[in-house]
Amino acid sequence: MDYFLTEEQQMIKEVARKIAEERIKPLRAELDEKEEFPRELLKVIAQSDLFGVFIPQEYGGFGGGSFENCLAVEELSRGCLGVSTSFAASGLGSDPILLYGSEEQKKKYLPEVAAGRKLAAFALTESTAGSDAGGILTSAELKGNEYVLNGTKQWITNAGEADLYSVIAITDRSKGPRGASAFIVEKGDPGFGFGKKESKMGIRASATGELIFNQCRIPKDRLLGREGMGFIAAMKTFDLSRPGVGAQGVGLAQAALEEAVQFARTRVQFGKPIMTFQAIQHMLADMATLIEAARALVYSAARFIDSGAKDVSKISAMAKVFASDAAMKVTTDAVQVFGGTGYMRDYPVEKMMRDAKILQIYEGTNQVQRNIIGQELNKEGGRKKG
Numbered sequence: 009m010d011y012f013l014t015e016e017q018q019m020i021k022e023v024a025r026k027i028a029e030e031r032i033k034p035l036r037a038e039l040d041e042k043e044e045f046p047r048e049l050l051k052v053i054a055q056s057d058l059f060g061v062f063i064p065q066e067y068g069g070f071g072g073g074s075f076e077n078c079l080a081v082e083e084l085s086r087g088c089l090g091v092s093t094s095f096a097a098s099g100l101g102s103d104p105i106l107l108y109g110s111e112e113q114k115k116k117y118l119p120e121v122a123a124g125r126k127l128a129a130f131a132l133t134e135s136t137a138g139s140d141a142g143g144i145l146t147s148a149e150l151k152g153n154e155y156v157l158n159g160t161k162q163w164i165t166n167a168g169e170a171d172l173y174s175v176i177a178i179t180d181r182s183k184g185p186r187g188a189s190a191f192i193v194e195k196g197d198p199g200f201g202f203g204k205k206e207s208k209m210g211i212r213a214s215a216t217g218e219l220i221f222n223q224c225r226i227p228k229d230r231l232l233g234r235e236g237m238g239f240i241a242a243m244k245t246f247d248l249s250r251p252g253v254g255a256q257g258v259g260l261a262q263a264a265l266e267e268a269v270q271f272a273r274t275r276v277q278f279g280k281p282i283m284t285f286q287a288i289q290h291m292l293a294d295m296a297t298l299i300e301a302a303r304a305l306v307y308s309a310a311r312f313i314d315s316g317a318k319d320v321s322k323i324s325a326m327a328k329v330f331a332s333d334a335a336m337k338v339t340t341d342a343v344q345v346f347g348g349t350g351y352m353r354d355y356p357v358e359k360m361m362r363d364a365k366i367l368q369i370y371e372g373t374n375q376v377q378r379n380i381i382g383q384e385l386n387k388e389g390g391r392k393k394g
């Protein structure tokens with residue numbers, strides 16, 4: 009399928025694919041087994057300038073947008089979803105700076121992220137606040153020229169590994185949803201530390217852990233935007249990033265399909281390759297069709313965002329929900345095509361199936377995405393836009 013990529017977009021895709029094939033694939037099983045953070049691979053990705061594909065040129069990036077980011081994420085995800093999650097989470101962590109940062113903040117932080125010298129992370133979730141972000145307890149109080157943060161964030165991707173953290177904290181509890189604000193916290197800030205590191209079902213190469221703020225003091229110019237904009241910043245960040253989760257699903261599902269086709273062509277039962285059985289062909293045909301539909305939706309959503317459209321919540325949620333459900337189905341079916349072999353750790357499809365599950369959970373569960381789509385439909389009152 010031709011998506012009419014420009015020369016530069018084609019180059020991003022090829023660079024990311026080469027890294028996935030030559031550098032990530034040979035290491036993915038070991039990283040998964042050892043739950044090891046892919047520091048060296050992230051350096052390779054940085055050397056290829058992929059961290060900056062969506063960052064404007066004036067801040068040291070390539071000057072692309074959500075679409076270019078999706079191309080890079082898709083190809084890296086073909087290699088290993090744990091590695092692509094570590095990569096994509098840095099984009100997620102820098103999105104609030106891109107969206108709400110002052111000129112000084114952008115100049116200070118974005119070139120570092122674009123060059124891959126600094127890794128970023130995004131911290132909203134707490135033990136009391138998952139789907140219901142309004143339940144966060146982490147507080148930030150202005151004292152003189154500093155904000156003092158207290159609280160604990162959980163399940164933060166790149167925790168302990170990232171240098172910069174976009175953190176959502178309550179500045180005025182009496183204001184409800186308008187009482188949260190967004191801050192940049194740097195590794196090494198006084199009173200900022202890391203707690204439990206999680207052991208996970210999938211994406212085991214990525215680091216997931218706690219951030220602990222204990223009388224953590226940061227200069228007041230680390231506030232992003234204005235006080236009270238924390239939840240808006242979080243929601244706009246997700247609007248921007250969710251097609252990227254969809255792109256992870258597309259890349260992962262594509263990798264699973266390729267493994268399944270190769271296996272089906274060589275595995276012989278009843279005297280013939282299993283590929284010749286119509287039941288197997290139909291399963292593979294459905295997998296391929298789902299992937300192409302997911303890719304088309306993800307690319308459309310990303311291009312819509314890059315067009316400068318304001319109202320992107322619905323299409324962004326659709327891209328995430330459709331492509332992540334597709335990835336779960338395709339990776340599960342890939343294991344089925346492999347039969348018992350697919351259940352064994354010697355083959356990559358069992359890891360792909362374990363990895364796929366997270367795409368239906370993080371950056372808002374797929375139930376929450378359907379809530380967003382439903383609410384937008386209600387707002388539109390049945391009138392199709394565009």
Ligand SMILES: Cc1cc2nc3c(=O)[nH]c(=O)nc-3n(C[C@H](O)[C@H](O)[C@H](O)COP(=O)(O)OP(=O)(O)OC[C@H]3O[C@@H](n4cnc5c(N)ncnc54)[C@H](O)[C@@H]3O)c2cc1C
Nearest residue numbers: 130131132133138139163164165216369370371372373375
């Ligand atoms: C590996 C991993 C990495 C993560 N990385 C980050 C990160 O970098 N930064 C960050 O801030 N967070 C991160 N998270 C947190 C993630 O975004 C949350 O897990 C997710 O938003 C869901 O919250 P929860 O797990 O508390 O589930 P809950 O909110 O407790 O939901 C439990 C179940 O109830 C359903 N549910 C809840 N409310 C509704 C509703 N209103 N309607 C219908 N169904 C509902 C959910 O869909 C789910 O099935 C990460 C999580 C994991 C597992």
